[in-house]
Amino acid sequence: MAKQTKKLYALHGRKKHSFNLPLTKTIKIGKREYKIVIKEDNKYGTYILWKNRRYPVEINLSRQNKFEILFNYVSYSFTIETPFSLKRKQYLSKEKGASEDEKIIAPMPGKILEVMISQGDEINRGDPLVILEAMKMQNEINCPVNGIVTSINVDPGMNVNKDDIMLELKIIQ
Amino acid sequence: MKIKNILIANRGEIAVRIIKTAKKMGIATSVIKTVSEPAAMYLSHADTVYDDTDNVSEIPVFIDIERIIKIAIDIGADAIHPGYGFLAENPYFAQKCADNKLIFIGPSPDSIYKMGNKIIARKIALSNNIPMTLGSDGKIPSEKEAIRVARKIGYPVIIKAASGGGGRGMRIVRKEEDMPKMFRMASNEADKTFSDHSVFIEKYIEYPKHIEFQVLGDKKGNIIHLWERECSVQRKHQKLLEEAPSSALNDQLRKEMGEISVKIASAVGYFSAGTVEFLYDANGNYYFMEMNTRIQVEHPVTELITGIDLIEEQIRIAEGKDLRFKQQDIKLNGWAIECRINAEDVQSGFSPAPGKIEKIIMPSGENIRVDTGVQSGSVIAANFDSMIAKLIIYGKTRKEALANCKQALDKVWIKGTKTTLPFFRMLIRNPNFLDGSITTSFIENEISSYYVYSEYEEKLAAWLATWLFIDENLDESNLKVNVEETRNISPWLLNKRISRH
Numbered sequence: 001m002a003k004q005t006k007k008l009y010a011l012h013g014r015k016k017h018s019f020n021l022p023l024t025k026t027i028k029i030g031k032r033e034y035k036i037v038i039k040e041d042n043k044y045g046t047y048i049l050w051k052n053r054r055y056p057v058e059i060n061l062s063r064q065n066k067f068e069i070l071f072n073y074v075s076y077s078f079t080i081e082t083p084f085s086l087k088r089k090q091y092l093s094k095e096k097g098a099s100e101d102e103k104i105i106a107p108m109p110g111k112i113l114e115v116m117i118s119q120g121d122e123i124n125r126g127d128p129l130v131i132l133e134a135m136k137m138q139n140e141i142n143c144p145v146n147g148i149v150t151s152i153n154v155d156p157g158m159n160v161n162k163d164d165i166m167l168e169l170k171i172i173q
Numbered sequence: 174m175k176i177k178n179i180l181i182a183n184r185g186e187i188a189v190r191i192i193k194t195a196k197k198m199g200i201a202t203s204v205i206k207t208v209s210e211p212a213a214m215y216l217s218h219a220d221t222v223y224d225d226t227d228n229v230s231e232i233p234v235f236i237d238i239e240r241i242i243k244i245a246i247d248i249g250a251d252a253i254h255p256g257y258g259f260l261a262e263n264p265y266f267a268q269k270c271a272d273n274k275l276i277f278i279g280p281s282p283d284s285i286y287k288m289g290n291k292i293i294a295r296k297i298a299l300s301n302n303i304p305m306t307l308g309s310d311g312k313i314p315s316e317k318e319a320i321r322v323a324r325k326i327g328y329p330v331i332i333k334a335a336s337g338g339g340g341r342g343m344r345i346v347r348k349e350e351d352m353p354k355m356f357r358m359a360s361n362e363a364d365k366t367f368s369d370h371s372v373f374i375e376k377y378i379e380y381p382k383h384i385e386f387q388v389l390g391d392k393k394g395n396i397i398h399l400w401e402r403e404c405s406v407q408r409k410h411q412k413l414l415e416e417a418p419s420s421a422l423n424d425q426l427r428k429e430m431g432e433i434s435v436k437i438a439s440a441v442g443y444f445s446a447g448t449v450e451f452l453y454d455a456n457g458n459y460y461f462m463e464m465n466t467r468i469q470v471e472h473p474v475t476e477l478i479t480g481i482d483l484i485e486e487q488i489r490i491a492e493g494k495d496l497r498f499k500q501q502d503i504k505l506n507g508w509a510i511e512c513r514i515n516a517e518d519v520q521s522g523f524s525p526a527p528g529k530i531e532k533i534i535m536p537s538g539e540n541i542r543v544d545t546g547v548q549s550g551s552v553i554a555a556n557f558d559s560m561i562a563k564l565i566i567y568g569k570t571r572k573e574a575l576a577n578c579k580q581a582l583d584k585v586w587i588k589g590t591k592t593t594l595p596f597f598r599m600l601i602r603n604p605n606f607l608d609g610s611i612t613t614s615f616i617e618n619e620i621s622s623y624y625v626y627s628e629y630e631e632k633l634a635a636w637l638a639t640w641l642f643i644d645e646n647l648d649e650s651n652l653k654v655n656v657e658e659t660r661n662i663s664p665w666l667l668n669k670r671i672s673r674h
Contacts, residue, residue, distance in 0.1 A: 010635035
C-alpha cells in the first residue's frame with residue numbers, strides 16, 4: 001500500500017502555501033482558526049464565507065494540478081504538489097542548471113504585424129520583439145529579460161490567441 | 174420642432190441613459206436589436222425595438238449609415254441620438270440625417286468635421302490665440318519631413334492621426350533614430366483605423382494632467398461651459414476614472430480655461446454638448462488638445478456637480494430651443510467621481526475579458542449613481558466595448574466623495590468575468606491618487622501592482638485550489654489522501670465540472 005500523503009503544497013510564483021491532510025475547512029490567523037464555508041445561492045452565486053465576509057470566487061482554470069482561482073476579483077495561479085512531487089520538481093530544475101527559459105506569450109488575441117528579431121539573436125531587456133495588432137492598436141511587445149532567442153513561433157500576418165507562446169528565449173544572467 | 178420619437182443608434186449603458194431622459198421628457202424611444210446581443214438590457218427599456226438580427230453584414234449596424242437612416246425612416250423616428258462612439262462624430266452621418274429630415278441630436282456636420290480633423294482644429298485654435306503646444310503646420314507627408322519638424326520643436330514629440338481620437342494612431346518619439354519606425358507605425362495605424370493615413374506632429378508634454386471642459390451651446394450661438402472634469406487616470410489614453418471638478422485648478426484658472434473653451438466652441442459655431450480637452454503641465458500651463466463633439470462617457474460627473482441633465486439639454490437644443498441657463502446660473506456643487514467597471518483583466522495589461530455576467534449587484538444610496546446596460550445573465554460581447562457599469566459617486570468635498578467611493582467599491586458584487594474592480598480598490602488607497610497629484614503617466618510608470626495584495630486572500634485562494642485538487646483526485650489511485658466529507662461534493666463543483674467539458 002502506498003504511503004499516505006500528509007501534506008499538499010499550493011505554489012504561486014515563489015510562494016509556497018502548505019496544507020496538512022486531511023484538509024480542514026479552516027484557516028488560522030495567529031492561534032485562532034476561522035471556518036471557511038463555500039456557499040452558493042441565487043443572489044450571490046458561488047462565494048466563500050470567511051470571518052463573516054463574503055468573497056466572490058471563480059475557477060478560471062483547472063487542469064491536472066494547475067488551477068487559476070479568481071478570488072475577490074484577483075487572479076491567482078497555483079500548482080499543487082505533494083512533498084514527493086515537489087522534491088522531484090526541485091531535483092529536475094537543479095539538473096537543468098542555472099539557465100532558464102523565458103516564454104514570450106501573447107498578452108491578448110491579435111495579429112502579428114512584424115517580427116523584429118531572428119533565431120539566435122542576443123537581445124537586451126526592453127528591445128522590441130514583435131508588433132502585435134489588437135483592437136486596432138499596434139502594440140510593441142518588448143523583451144522582459146536579457147537573453148538569446150531560441151525559437152520563434154510566429155510570422156508576420158499570423159493570428160495569435162491570448163497566452164499563445166510567440167517566442168522563447170534562453171535567459172542570460 | 175418637438176421631437177416625438179428618437180432612434181438611438183447605440184447600445185449598452187448609453188442607450189439606457191438616453192431612454193431614461195427621453196421618458197422623463199415624454200419622448201418615445203426606439204432601439205435596434207442585433208445578433209450579437211439579442212437579449213441586451215437596453216432593449217427592454219425602449220418603446221420600440223427594431224429587429225435587425227437577420228442582418229448578417231460584417232459591418233455592425235451602429236456604424237452602417239445607410240441602414241441606420243433606413244431603420245429610422247421605417248419606424249417613423251423623427252430624431253437620432255448617436256450616443257458616443259460609432260457614428261457620434263461622423264459629419265457625413267449628421268449630414269445624411271439632415272438630408273432625410275431627421276434631427277441629429279448633436280452638433281452641425283460642419284462643427285463635427287472641423288473639430289474631427291485635428292489639423293483643421295489646430296489651425297482654428299491657433300488663429301483664435303488659444304494656448305497650444307508647438308507642432309507641425311499641417312500634415313506630415315514623409316519620414317524626412319517628420320525628422321525636420323521634430324528637430325525644430327525638440328524631442329520628445331507625439332505623432333497623431335489627423336482623423337484620430339481616443340488614443341488611436343498616436344506614437345511618442347523620444348529620439349531621432351526611432352522616428353522612421355514610429356512614423357510608419359502611426360501612419361499605418363491611422364490608415365487602418367480611420368481610413369486616413371495623414372498624421373501630424375506635436376511637442377509631447379511629459380507628465381500632464383488631462384483636464385476637459387464641458388460646453389453647451391444652442392443654435393442661436395449662445396454658449397456656456399459647465400466646469401471641468403479631470404481624467405488623468407488613464408491607460409494608453411483610455412480613461413478609467415474621472416472626477417469633477419479637478420483638484421489642480423483654482424477658481425481663477427478654472428474661469429480662464431472655461432472662457433477659452435467657450436471661445437473655441439464659438440469659433441466653429443458649436444451647438445449641443447461638447448468637450449474641450451486640455452493638457453495641464455507641471456508648471457501650470459495648459460494647452461488645447463482637441464474637442465470632442467459628442468456626449469462623453471464621463472458626462473455623469475458633470476451632471477452631479479451642476480444638477481443639469483446633459484442629455485435633456487442636447488434634446489432641447491436639437492429641437493431648436495434656446496439655452497435656458499446663463500453662465501452665472503451654473504454652480505459648482507460638491508465633488509463627483511466615476512469608476513469605469515469594465516470586463517478587463519488588470520493583471521494581464523487590461524486585456525478585454527468578455528463573458529457572461531452571472532451575477533451583478535451594484536450598491537445604491539443617496540450619493541451613488543450607477544449607469545449600466547448590464548444585468549445578471551447579460552453577456553459582455555467581444556465585438557463591443559468592455560463596459561459593465563459606471564459607478565458614479567458624489568460627496569460634498571473630494572475627501573467625502575473618496576470615502577463614499579471606497580465604501581461603494583467594497584459593495585460591488587460581480588460574478589462571471591474579470592473586472593477592473595481590483596484596480597479601483599488599489600487606486601482608492603493610493604496616496605498619490607488621494608492627494609490629487611497624479612498625471613496621465615501614473616498607471617504606466619508609477620504603480621507597481623494593479624491590485625491590493627492580501628496575504629489572507631491569497632491563502633484562501635490557495636486553500637480553494639488545494640481543495641479542488643483533492644476533490645478531483647478522489648478516484649485516482651496514485652494519490653492516497655484522507656479528505657474530510659469526501660462524499661459531500663457540492664452541486665456547484667459538479668456544475669463547474671460539467672461546464673468545463
